[in-house]
Amino acid sequence: MSDCLFCKIANGVVPSQKVAETDTLFAFRDINPQAPTHILIIPKKHIENNLSLTPEDKLTIGEIMLLANDLAVKEGIDKSGFRVVVNNGADAGQAVFHIHFHLLGGRIMLWPPG
Numbered sequence: 316m317s318d319c320l321f322c323k324i325a326n327g328v329v330p331s332q333k334v335a336e337t338d339t340l341f342a343f344r345d346i347n348p349q350a351p352t353h354i355l356i357i358p359k360k361h362i363e364n365n366l367s368l369t370p371e372d373k374l375t376i377g378e379i380m381l382l383a384n385d386l387a388v389k390e391g392i393d394k395s396g397f398r399v400v401v402n403n404g405a406d407a408g409q410a411v412f413h414i415h416f417h418l419l420g421g422r423i424m425l426w427p428p429g
């Protein structure tokens with residue numbers, strides 16, 4: 316997707332604060348952090364949102380969750396607690412239409428979310 320911001324970040328065309336990269340995934344710090352740790356984990360493959368996932372993406376989604384765990388340990392938030400969040404569609408506040416998993420932690424969070 317040539318005009319997708321997160322494809323450009325994954326390709327290195329748009330700079331970001333990279334925290335991890337694998338063959339299939341890219342993780343970088345959110346530009347407007349909502350917690351002391353706020354990392355976005357994305358598949359390098361352009362997938363618009365949760366509804367666009369297909370059975371061939373099953374492995375990738377599992378890899379994202381495992382990477383979230385690794386990063387939570389590296390950030391020191393594994394014991395205190397963290398969230399992994401996907402905003403899907405307008406009501407949920409999705410602003411960038413390349414699926415991304417927010418990894419949030421380092422402060423007490425409320426439930427339900429706003």
Ligand code: AMP
Pocket residue numbers: 320331343344345346347348355401402408409410411412
């Ligand atoms: P969402 O509302 O779930 O679509 O989240 C999009 C997230 O992308 C927001 O938390 C933004 O702060 C973040 N964001 C937007 N542009 C950039 C960028 N260039 N680098 C890092 N994070 C970004």
Ligand code: ZN
Pocket residue numbers: 316319320321322323360361362412413
């Ligand atoms: Zn994209």
